[in-house]
Amino acid sequence: MPGGRIPGFLMMLSLTGLVQAEPAAEGTVVEKVQQDPGRSEVTFSVRPRRDQLYFYPCADCHEFMDSNGDIRQLEVETGHPAGLEHGDGRIWCLSCHSSTSQYNMLHDLLGQDLDLDRGYRVCAGCHGEHYRDWSHGAHGKRVAVWRGERVLFSCVECHNPHHPAIAPRAPQPPPPVRAGLEPMKGQVSGKGVPWLSRTEGAASE
Amino acid sequence: MSDGQQNDPEVGSGAGGGRRHFLKTLGLGAAAAGAVAAAPAPAWGGRTLKDAFADLFRKHYKEMSPDEVEAALRRIERRAEARLGVGIDCSNTPPLEGVVFGYAINVSVCRGYRDCVSGCVKENNLGRDSQVQYIRVLEMEQGTLDLEQADHYYDPATVPVEGKYYLPVQCMQCDDPPCVKACPVEATWMEPDGVVVVDYDWCIGCRYCMTACPYWARHFNWTEPQIPAEEVNSNTHYLGNRPRPRGVVEKCHFCLQRTRVGREPACVEACPTGARVFGNLLDPDSEIRWILANKTVFRLKEDLGTEPKFWYYTD
Numbered sequence: 086m087p088g089g090r091i092p093g094f095l096m097m098l099s100l101t102g103l104v105q106a107e108p109a110a111e112g113t114v115v116e117k118v119q120q121d122p123g124r125s126e127v128t129f130s131v132r133p134r135r136d137q138l139y140f141y142p143c144a145d146c147h148e149f150m151d152s153n154g155d156i157r158q159l160e161v162e163t164g165h166p167a168g169l170e171h172g173d174g175r176i177w178c179l180s181c182h183s184s185t186s187q188y189n190m191l192h193d194l195l196g197q198d199l200d201l202d203r204g205y206r207v208c209a210g211c212h213g214e215h216y217r218d219w220s221h222g223a224h225g226k227r228v229a230v231w232r233g234e235r236v237l238f239s240c241v242e243c244h245n246p247h248h249p250a251i252a253p254r255a256p257q258p259p260p261p262v263r264a265g266l267e268p269m270k271g272q273v274s275g276k277g278v279p280w281l282s283r284t285e286g287a288a289s290e
Numbered sequence: 291m292s293d294g295q296q297n298d299p300e301v302g303s304g305a306g307g308g309r310r311h312f313l314k315t316l317g318l319g320a321a322a323a324g325a326v327a328a329a330p331a332p333a334w335g336g337r338t339l340k341d342a343f344a345d346l347f348r349k350h351y352k353e354m355s356p357d358e359v360e361a362a363l364r365r366i367e368r369r370a371e372a373r374l375g376v377g378i379d380c381s382n383t384p385p386l387e388g389v390v391f392g393y394a395i396n397v398s399v400c401r402g403y404r405d406c407v408s409g410c411v412k413e414n415n416l417g418r419d420s421q422v423q424y425i426r427v428l429e430m431e432q433g434t435l436d437l438e439q440a441d442h443y444y445d446p447a448t449v450p451v452e453g454k455y456y457l458p459v460q461c462m463q464c465d466d467p468p469c470v471k472a473c474p475v476e477a478t479w480m481e482p483d484g485v486v487v488v489d490y491d492w493c494i495g496c497r498y499c500m501t502a503c504p505y506w507a508r509h510f511n512w513t514e515p516q517i518p519a520e521e522v523n524s525n526t527h528y529l530g531n532r533p534r535p536r537g538v539v540e541k542c543h544f545c546l547q548r549t550r551v552g553r554e555p556a557c558v559e560a561c562p563t564g565a566r567v568f569g570n571l572l573d574p575d576s577e578i579r580w581i582l583a584n585k586t587v588f589r590l591k592e593d594l595g596t597e598p599k600f601w602y603y604t605d
Contacts, residue, residue, distance in 0.1 A: 215605070222577025223396065223585055224605065226564030230552050232573075243563070251563075253448035257404035260423050260442060 127220050129235040132228055134242065135201040140165060144187035152184040170248035172211075181207050181246070208240045337372070341365045350476065351489045351528075362491075363528060370533045374517070378524040380532050383550040385483035391544050391599065392484070392571040392578045394587065395458055398604040399565040402427055402449040402456035409560025410460075413545060414531040415523055417515030424509070424542040425557060428457040437590070458565075460557070461486065461507035461542035462590065462598030472502035478539075484571070484599055485544050487529040493538035500539060504591050505598075508541045544568075571599065 135141055140163075156177045159167045169177060181204075183192040190198040194210040209216035218224035219237070226243075228236040243251065337345070344365060349358065363380045370378045407425045416422050428440035432455050440457065450456065467486050470478050477492035478499055500508045514536045526532040527547035534540055545555035549568070553559075558566045569578035578601075581587065585603040592598075 218585075218605065221580040221584070222567055222569075223581045223603070224399070224564065226561070227554070227577070229554060229559070231549065231554050231558075231568050232552050232570065232576075235577075238564070251401075253401075253450060254403065255447060256402055256445065256449045257408045259404075259445045260407070260426065261419060261421050262443070 129220060129237050131202065131205065131237050131239045132242070133202045134239060138201070141201065142189050143182075144189050147187040152179065154179050166247040168247075170250070171246065202239070204246070205240050208246075337365070337369050341368060345491065348491070350492060352479075359528070366526075366528070366532050373514075374522055374533065375519045376522045376524060378522065378526050378533070380526045380528060381547065382528045383546070385481050385485075386550060388570075388572055390484040390571045391463065391549060392569060392582075392601070393463070393544070393599065394567040394578055394581050394601040394603055396565045396567070396605065397455060397457060397602050399563045400427075400456045400458060401563055402429060402444070402451075402454075403562065405560045405562055406458060406557035406566065409556045410542070412521065413523055413548075413556035415515060415517055415526070415533060417511075417513060418517060420511065420513055420515055422509040422511050422515075422540065424507075424540075425458055425460040426506070428459060429454050430457050457602070458557075459505060459507070459590070460600075462505050462596070462600040463542075463544065465597035465599055466595065468502040468504070468594075468596055469499035469508060472498040474498060481529070483550070485546060486541070487543055487546070488538070488540060489529065490532070490534040490538045490540065495537045495539065497539060504594050504596065508539050510539050511536055 140146075154177065156174065159165070161167050172180075178188075181191050182188045183190040183198050185192075186198055189201075191201060191204055191207045192198050193207055199206050205216065205219070215224055219240070222235070222237075225240070226238045228238065240246075344361065348354070348362060351359075354362065359382055363382060366380045367378055370376065370380075404427050407423055407427065410416070410425050411418070411423060414424065416424070426442050428437070428442060429444040429451070430436075430440050432453050444451070444454075463480075463484055463486055465480075465484065467480060470480060470486060474496065475492060475494055477494070478486060478488045480486050495510065497508075497510055500510060511534060515533075523531065525547050527543075527550070530543045530546035545553075545557075549555055554568055558568045567577050567581060569576040571578060573579065581603055582601065587601040587603045589598045589601055
């Protein structure tokens with residue numbers, strides 16, 4: 086519903102006035118964000134990822150195609166996303182991808198074109214609170230060092246923007262049980278407590 | 291019966307001929323003084339007689355002169371070479387000025403993969419099958435914080451499991467650490483950067499600190515770790531992940547060999563979800579300070595007053 090969008094949009098507006106971006110030496114983008122009045126600004130750069138994209142530049146194909154904003158299942162055979170499991174049908178390709186650049190760029194809610202490596206600004210349009218946490222280090226991951234230059238993994242390193250939910254996967258093996266004890270598999274369902282006392286064990290039988 | 295005993299080279303070699311055979315081999319080894327280098331447990335624990343005496347008569351870590359520390363580091367390297375067959379680099383990087391380390395975990399992001407555990411085991415040269423693991427990930431019922439009902443041994447096909455959340459626990463680096471007070475020989479203390487460390491050569495293995503710790507963060511190594519030579523991490527620190535003798539207590543030390551030169555601890559680097567945040571509590575612009583100031587944080591067993599420097603928060 087539109088009611089869900091308005092706070093994100095307002096957040097976006099409040100951020101844009103305070104953001105400066107400048108290109109850094111190695112293709113990364115350095116952001117300076119001042120989000121809380123009276124506090125020092127946050128500076129970070131983001132690990133670039135655009136050159137790893139298989140289909141980039143998008144205009145190689147899209148300059149020969151008309152853009153079509155209808156929500157539909159795309160007929161593709163190449164691994165290009167066919168649908169969108171994001172936003173429950175409220176958004177579609179052109180909500181984030183810029184058709185004026187033949188899809189080589191993204192655009193934010195104000196229609197400003199952004200490089201693919203600055204895609205986190207597009208995410209921030211709706212997910213403002215996560216963007217705030219991410220830019221300060223409370224969400225997401227920093228590269229390699231705890232001090233010095235802050236290089237962050239961008240949102241799309243973990244969340245595929247076309248289906249952002251992360252699928253469950255197998256865990257690493259459990260720790261070995263201490264010598265002389267047995268794991269109580271099946272005895273106390275869901276509670277692997279190998280040192281249960283006799284009375285507790287009897288109560289659960 | 292236990293994995294630990296099967297991995298013990300001494301017990302293993304004694305299993306065929308019995309205890310008498312084992313003692314005989316040891317006696318012969320001592321008599322021949324190094325001529326039987328191929329034996330599984332060489333005389334003097336793989337050291338020269340000179341090194342063994344130097345270890346025996348060494349001083350407490352804090353009382354050693356820089357030259358004596360240097361000599362101790364070289365002895366550790368020589369012993370590791372003899373026992374593990376790998377050259378290691380043992381450093382003694384001092385604490386950084388104006389730094390106190392702190393740690394925070396976002397429990398709403400942790401998905402229970404245990405990648406932190408395997409990252410820690412590799413970084414800190416822990417035995418692959420030993421019972422010593424510095425990090426435990428607890429599987430908890432959503433809506434509860436009952437540590438007694440937590441499952442350490444969860445092993446479903448995929449995680450996260452519906453209705454559960456995951457709470458990683460390791461040494462909380464308490465600012466008022468009860469383990470330090472319990473140690474009768476001062477083999478464990480808090481460093482100026484806030485990390486509680488153990489001098490493994492000074493520890494007598496009494497395990498008082500383990501009973502004093504409310505977080506089950508200290509671990510007694512019953513066996514010498516068994517690590518394939520090619521997997522040994524050669525970047526070590528005297529108070530951190532250097533090879534430990536058997537029969538002492540060890541614990542998480544915030545990867546001193548990495549963090550004192552600015553790198554992230556191995557668990558932070560291994561975590562694929564970014565749930566782990568590490569930083570300097572004295573730096574007002576650090577990530578951890580922003581979390582403490584802006585997120586709702588809690589600590590485990592805060593009522594005990596041990597002042598852990600280890601916080602949990604949610605998105």
